[in-house]
Amino acid sequence: MRVPFLDLRRGGAALDEALREAFDRVLESGTYILGPEVERFERACSERLGVRHAIGVSSGTDALLVALMALEVGPGDEVIVPTYSFFATAGVVARLGARPVFVDVREDDFGMDADAVAAAIGPRTRAVVPVHLFGQCADVDAIARAAGSVPVIEDAAQAFGARYRGRAAGGLGVAACFSFFPAKNLGALGDAGLVTTDDDALAAKIRRLRVHGAEPKYHHHVVGGNFRLDPLQAALLSVKLAHLDAWTQARRAHAAFYDAALVSRVTTPRALEGRFHVYNQYVVRVASRDAVRAALAADGVETMVYYPRPLHLQPCFAQGARGRFPVAEALAESSLALPVFPELRQDERAHVARTLLAHA
Ligand SMILES: Cc1ncc(COP(=O)(O)O)c(C=O)c1O
Known part of the structure; x- marks a missing residue:
């Protein structure tokens, strides 16, 4: 017997049909950037996760990048990250010219160790990024206590639907970042991601950064990027979210x-x-x-x-x-x-x- 690690083609005929319908709907809509499909998916996510804002972005990596950009992390700053994670958790910090400060993880949940966070906090620390590794939340209450006034940004790339003391991953810090990479438990048919936050001002900043810092179009307040979620991926993800x-x-x-x-x-x-x-x-x-x-x-x-x-x-x-x-x-x-x-x-x-x- 051969057992694959992952087989993304086993969803079944009914799922395929629903995905094809979603594709046709987007094709026929003529709207291929942002628009109602993205808004619908964002609403479904914010309701499901119990957060005020869900912002669709181009990938989990870009979710982390844009969240740290919104916190204005830059050269001379430090961001505390676990050393046992996917590369992007630390890569985005370095891309902003800041320094990833690594801490060890715990044996029990593979998440960031709160005591190590307390020891690593310094005057330049601008964010602490726990990772909910493999789908189980890190001990965010202990980490938040160690972080004090430093914002906690969840790397929830592997944890859509996970909960911590009754609260959904995505609402456990100042902001949270999700990945819909196809292999994830909620996977797109390509790259996609999401940032969630309860902070209205931070959400507005992230929405602006997602479109090159423009508001309205062609008036650029800050230097952002193209971090938009495709409506096609949003429509496909809406189908999958129901399952x-x-x-x-x-x-x-x-x-x-x-x-x-x-x-x-x-x-x-x-x-x-x-x-x-x-x-x-x-x-x-x-x-x-x-x-x-x-x-x-x-x-x-x-x-x-x-x-x-x-x-x-x-x-x-x-x-x-x-x-x-x-x-x-x-x-x-x-x-x-x-x-x-x-x-x-x-x-x-x-x-x-x-x-x-x-x-x-
Ligand atoms: C913990 C973690 N952070 C960040 C990412 C980056 O997400 P993406 O591949 O969607 O850019 C991933 C997944 O690949 C991940 O597992």
Whole structure:
């Protein structure tokens, strides 16, 4: 049996048909930049996430970039980010001429460690960016306490639908940034993203930055960019949003199956009290990870590694030697993501668990 890590073509004929209808609607509308489809999707997101403003943007990376631009992060500033995340979390900071200040993550939720944040805060800190890694919220209350008056910007790229103490990811900080990269739990058919905030002034700034800082058109107050969400992606995402709860339920059922099947032999992810995990990824920890991964591949099980190298050890940042952030470095050597996409079949997940137990 071959089990793919992710198969984006298993949504089924009914979903395909609804997506084609959405495509036709946009085609026939003649509106291909912003407009009612984007507004409709933004409204649906703000209602669902319980935030005043949801602003569709071109990608998760641009969501982070434009949120930090709205906070006027620039040269000489510092932004605290976890060293164990996707590159964009830190990349956007460096692109603005500011310095990403890395902190280690926790073993239990893979999120930023609040004590490390407290130790890293300084007079130049302009933002703290916790990442809700793999679909479980970071401990944002503790992080916000450590941040004090410094704004917390959620990197919620992997956490649409996740909740923390009853509150939705997206409403846990000053602003939040989502990605709809196709592999995400809510994925577009291309690049797309979203910024959410309850702050009216910040929302207005972000909307302006999204269109080159112009308001009205051709009158530029600040230097922004083209960070717009396509109406086509918005229409497709509106179709998919209606399925998200069912898909999340399926992911959680796969996770519960893996938890029960694997826990005796493998370190399974911990779903913490008070947090609703959406399992964008299901990540176990194993010794000799690369050998285990190769053995699984030989038995037809495709897996992924998020992430093989922490950000402080990336050549473009090169901050500090190996050993500086021991938790992140250990995770980079031991983490292994198993197939957890909603349409994964029961015989497939059983094969994954059996194969992993045979090799771990
Ligand atoms: C944690 C995290 N931050 C940021 C991003 C960037 O999102 P995008 O790929 O949509 O630019 C991603 C996803 O790729 C991510 O996983």
